[in-house]
Amino acid sequence: MRGITKTFGPIVANHKVDLEIRRGEILSLLGENGSGKTTLMNMLSGIYFPDEGEILVGGQSVAIRSPKDAFDLKIGMIHQHFKLVDVLTAAENIVLGLREPGGLNLKAAAARIREICGRYGFQVDPEQKVYDMSVSQKQTVEIVKVLYRGADILILDEPTAVLTPQETEKLFDVLRNMKADGKAVVIITHKLHEVMEISDRVAVLRKGEYIGDVATSETSPQALTDMMVGRAVSLNIERPLVETRNLRLEVKDLSVRTAEGVLALDNVTFQAYGGEILGVAGISGSGQKELLEAIAGLQSALPGAHIIYHPPAPDEPVAGRHVPVDRAGEELVGKDPLQIRRIGVSMAFVPEDRLGMGLVGSMGMPDNMMLKSYRAGHGPLADRRPSRALAQKVKEELEVVTPSLSTPVRRLSGGNVQKVLVGRELASSPTLLMTAYAVRGLDINTSYTIYRLLNEQKKQGAAVIFVGEDLDVLLELCDRILVLCAGHVNGVVDARTATKEEVGLLMTRLKKEGEQA
Amino acid sequence: MSVHVSHKEPLLRIAKRASIPAWKAWLIRILSVVLALLLSGAFIYAITGLNPVEVYKAMAQGAFGSERRSWVTIRDAMMLLCIGIGLAPAFKMRFWNIGAEGQILVGGCATAGFMIYFGGKLPTPVLLLLMAAVSLIAGAVWGIVPAIFKARWGTNETLFTLMMNYVAIQITSYCVALWENPVGSNTVGVINQKTKAGWFPELFGQDYGLNVLIVAVLTVGMFLYLRYTKQGYEIAVVGESENTARYAGIKLSKVFIRTMAISGAICGLAGFIAVAGASHTISTSTAGGRGFTAIIVAWLAKFNTFVMVLISFLLVFLQKGAVQIATQFKLNDFASEVITGIILFCIIGSEFFIQYRLIFRGRKEAGKA
Numbered sequence: 023m024r025g026i027t028k029t030f031g032p033i034v035a036n037h038k039v040d041l042e043i044r045r046g047e048i049l050s051l052l053g054e055n056g057s058g059k060t061t062l063m064n065m066l067s068g069i070y071f072p073d074e075g076e077i078l079v080g081g082q083s084v085a086i087r088s089p090k091d092a093f094d095l096k097i098g099m100i101h102q103h104f105k106l107v108d109v110l111t112a113a114e115n116i117v118l119g120l121r122e123p124g125g126l127n128l129k130a131a132a133a134r135i136r137e138i139c140g141r142y143g144f145q146v147d148p149e150q151k152v153y154d155m156s157v158s159q160k161q162t163v164e165i166v167k168v169l170y171r172g173a174d175i176l177i178l179d180e181p182t183a184v185l186t187p188q189e190t191e192k193l194f195d196v197l198r199n200m201k202a203d204g205k206a207v208v209i210i211t212h213k214l215h216e217v218m219e220i221s222d223r224v225a226v227l228r229k230g231e232y233i234g235d236v237a238t239s240e241t242s243p244q245a246l247t248d249m250m251v252g253r254a255v256s257l258n259i260e261r262p263l264v265e266t267r268n269l270r271l272e273v274k275d276l277s278v279r280t281a282e283g284v285l286a287l288d289n290v291t292f293q294a295y296g297g298e299i300l301g302v303a304g305i306s307g308s309g310q311k312e313l314l315e316a317i318a319g320l321q322s323a324l325p326g327a328h329i330i331y332h333p334p335a336p337d338e339p340v341a342g343r344h345v346p347v348d349r350a351g352e353e354l355v356g357k358d359p360l361q362i363r364r365i366g367v368s369m370a371f372v373p374e375d376r377l378g379m380g381l382v383g384s385m386g387m388p389d390n391m392m393l394k395s396y397r398a399g400h401g402p403l404a405d406r407r408p409s410r411a412l413a414q415k416v417k418e419e420l421e422v423v424t425p426s427l428s429t430p431v432r433r434l435s436g437g438n439v440q441k442v443l444v445g446r447e448l449a450s451s452p453t454l455l456m457t458a459y460a461v462r463g464l465d466i467n468t469s470y471t472i473y474r475l476l477n478e479q480k481k482q483g484a485a486v487i488f489v490g491e492d493l494d495v496l497l498e499l500c501d502r503i504l505v506l507c508a509g510h511v512n513g514v515v516d517a518r519t520a521t522k523e524e525v526g527l528l529m530t531r532l533k534k535e536g537e538q539a
Numbered sequence: 540m541s542v543h544v545s546h547k548e549p550l551l552r553i554a555k556r557a558s559i560p561a562w563k564a565w566l567i568r569i570l571s572v573v574l575a576l577l578l579s580g581a582f583i584y585a586i587t588g589l590n591p592v593e594v595y596k597a598m599a600q601g602a603f604g605s606e607r608r609s610w611v612t613i614r615d616a617m618m619l620l621c622i623g624i625g626l627a628p629a630f631k632m633r634f635w636n637i638g639a640e641g642q643i644l645v646g647g648c649a650t651a652g653f654m655i656y657f658g659g660k661l662p663t664p665v666l667l668l669l670m671a672a673v674s675l676i677a678g679a680v681w682g683i684v685p686a687i688f689k690a691r692w693g694t695n696e697t698l699f700t701l702m703m704n705y706v707a708i709q710i711t712s713y714c715v716a717l718w719e720n721p722v723g724s725n726t727v728g729v730i731n732q733k734t735k736a737g738w739f740p741e742l743f744g745q746d747y748g749l750n751v752l753i754v755a756v757l758t759v760g761m762f763l764y765l766r767y768t769k770q771g772y773e774i775a776v777v778g779e780s781e782n783t784a785r786y787a788g789i790k791l792s793k794v795f796i797r798t799m800a801i802s803g804a805i806c807g808l809a810g811f812i813a814v815a816g817a818s819h820t821i822s823t824s825t826a827g828g829r830g831f832t833a834i835i836v837a838w839l840a841k842f843n844t845f846v847m848v849l850i851s852f853l854l855v856f857l858q859k860g861a862v863q864i865a866t867q868f869k870l871n872d873f874a875s876e877v878i879t880g881i882i883l884f885c886i887i888g889s890e891f892f893i894q895y896r897l898i899f900r901g902r903k904e905a906g907k908a
Contacts, residue, residue: 103597162815318786320785320786358785358790359786359787359788360788360789363788373786375782377780378780378782379783379786382775382776382779382780382783383779383780384775384779385779387774389772389775392772393776393783394787394788396772396773398770402770403768404767404768404771404772405766458757
């Protein structure tokens with residue numbers, strides 16, 4: 023299949039892109055946010071239809087108008103967000119929507135699933151319900167689903183974003199088996215070391231245009247980044263050492279039960295210091311969300327927990343950011359976000375769910391800037407002048423790409439949404455800054471901007487808690503890393519000396535007490 | 540699975556518009572009304588063989604044929620608009636207040652009660668202020684109850700507000716029986732017919748001048764409230780995402796209760812206007828389904844109270860015109876409802892073409908509407 027040229031949409035997402043996908047090869051598709059990778063692949067899988075150009079499969083021009091057309095052409099896509107029915111088993115999910123002659127035969131389906139698994143080295147129990155599965159198992163089901171439908175061309179959209187290093191390795195083994203079987207694999211990813219490890223060829227998109235493709239063996243991460251960004255970029259993450267570190271936050275015996283009754287955090291105890299970035303590592307869903315929300319006053323803690331905030335001493339550089347109080351520490355448990363702010367705690371929180379929690383999607387930048395400060399001033403009217411000025415400042419300093427300030431933030435691309443959110447939170451001059459997956463889905467350039475901003479906060483003496491998923495980044499950026507596993511603190515390691523394997527093991531293995539319980 | 544795919548582009552594709560100039564959006568809306576008139580014209584002709592132009596003329600006659608008719612149209616549009624304004628903050632908060640009917644009725648009952656017991660005992664201006672106040676309070680109470688239950692126990696506000704309507708209808712029936720006049724008529728009759736105590740006085744030489752004034756003040760006031768105040772901002776945030784509101788430190792229960800108090804109070808005031816400013820009586824049909832129709836007004840206008848003025852007038856015009864053609868051409872009511880349906884369908888449908896555009900096969904990115 024070769025020779026695709028297309029432009030798309032009112033905004034040009036892909037401009038005259040030619041892309042070749044070859045059988046028996048793993049192709050990495052690289053590009054910054056909004057460079058049109060996903061759009062391009064969505065056209066292959068029948069979700070969008072190209073406005074210009076043509077798609078050739080096996081030398082023949084085809085029109086892919088729906089996902090069904092794509093399946094008929096043996097093209098399958100595994101999306102970033104899984105599309106599985108929780109209450110059904112793996113086998114039921116896999117045959118869902120298929121119209122096979124002779125009605126539904128789950129036994130035969132299960133046998134075929136086992137056969138596919140055997141061939142490529144998957145581990146799937148066809149009888150297992152999806153809600154019992156880990157993220158990596160769900161992903162496996164998605165891949166098997168596509169193979170079951172006979173796909174020869176597989177497209178994976180950021181498959182490793184949710185996996186641990188060990189799980190990633192397993193996935194890569196499977197992909198290599200597929201390659202050996204003659205299938206064509208396209209993988210979209212932001213992680214350069216993975217690109218180097220798994221792919222045979224790399225194609226680069228920049229701002230919707232096709233830049234070129236290179237054989238992986240003939241390139242380097244640095245060269246690829248330069249291609250992607252269009253200029254030379256430094257790939258080293260800075261890690262300045264701040265001499266004076268003062269205790270800022272003490273968490274003691276924090277347990278949290280979710281609304282569903284699941285114990286999400288179990289006796290978590292740790293300290294965070296000003297002038298330090300504390301990383302939080304863990305498989306997704308290990309309690310990271312609950313931890314940050316409990317500190318921010320959005321989750322109620324079980325009795326016996328303490329979250330003590332220590333205001334900066336008068337001689338600290340961040341002292342001016344905090345209303346001076348005589349008390350040595352402030353208990354945050356039992357307070358809501360407004361009460362926490364009222365006692366003078368200057369806390370910034372960049373939540374994981376950017377549009378669902380951190381921002382109001384239907385509002386423009388200025389109205390989002392005043393989300394936490396709209397109460398300022400007397401009288402019933404909201405003063406929009408400061409927020410408009412702040413929106414302008416954030417737009418210029420963080421290079422937010424938006425048609426106009428009043429454009430609803432929902433319409434912006436993921437990276438720009440994050441810049442708006444981070445910009446607002448940093449503008450509040452925090453003494454404690456918490457970020458959840460701050461660079462998820464962001465391109466290299468934007469990610470480095472975020473790292474730089476976090477380091478600036480750290481140098482100014484703020485305590486930074488950085489919940490991340492990419493271990494390479496955690497190990498390079500943070501001072502210490504706290505590892506969560508199923509709600510337990512499995513250890514706190516020094517990020518300057520720890521290895522990736524060490525952290526990876528801590529992420530998956532429960533402590534002794536946990537095993538007995 | 541054999542490769543069996545046609546090589547043609549799909550006939551029709553739909554793409555979301557990035558943006559659309561305001562004049563174009565309005566052009567589409569006006570075209571939709573024209574299309575609606577043509578469609579209903581065809582419908583009228585097909586069914587009755589009447590000249591559609593004559594029928595439209597009759598509709599205009601029905602709504603604006605005489606000064607009296609014009610004022611009745613204005614009065615009814617004001618009533619609908621008032622309820623729509625009351626519903627706007629609730630729906631903007633995504634609180635499904637289906638209970639405007641009940642809020643109007645309790646407001647109306649409170650008004651009628653004061654009119655009957657204090658008519659002639661208090662000077663009319665004082666009585667009017669008193670009636671306005673009690674109708675506001677009664678409506679607010681009717682709005683607050685479901686809000687408290689939602690804030691405290693997470694009950695579903697749609698069912699709750701709906702059921703509050705039935706309670707209000709029963710209370711109204713009770714009041715009608717209590718205040719029956721003359722005895723045995725099973726109606727309250729016109730209250731204070733001779734003294735006109737507690738009736739809206741003439742304003743600018745018009746019976747319904749005060750109705751217009753009150754609703755005009757509400758229109759401007761609600762517009763400013765939603766757009767420029769801190770509370771209006773909170774309503775918008777809560778409506779968009781409750782999680783974001785909590786994150787911002789907004790107390791959800793407080794906003795729910797406060798907003799529903801305002802929403803219910805304005806609907807209660809609509810009951811006051813209906814009783815003291817229009818019918819001068821109370822019955823279970825005082826609200827007459829307008830509490831539901833006003834939901835369309837609020838949503839179609841996207842909670843912009845000035846756009847609501849237009850939509851209220853359009854709906855009342857259609858209704859008046861429908862009644863007129865039903866009597867004049869001996870078409871029954873259902874025929875006129877079909878016409879109303881066609882017109883509303885086209886107007887609501889036009890929003891689709893404002894949001895999206897169609898691309899036909901073979902046409903390149905012309906991007907034309």
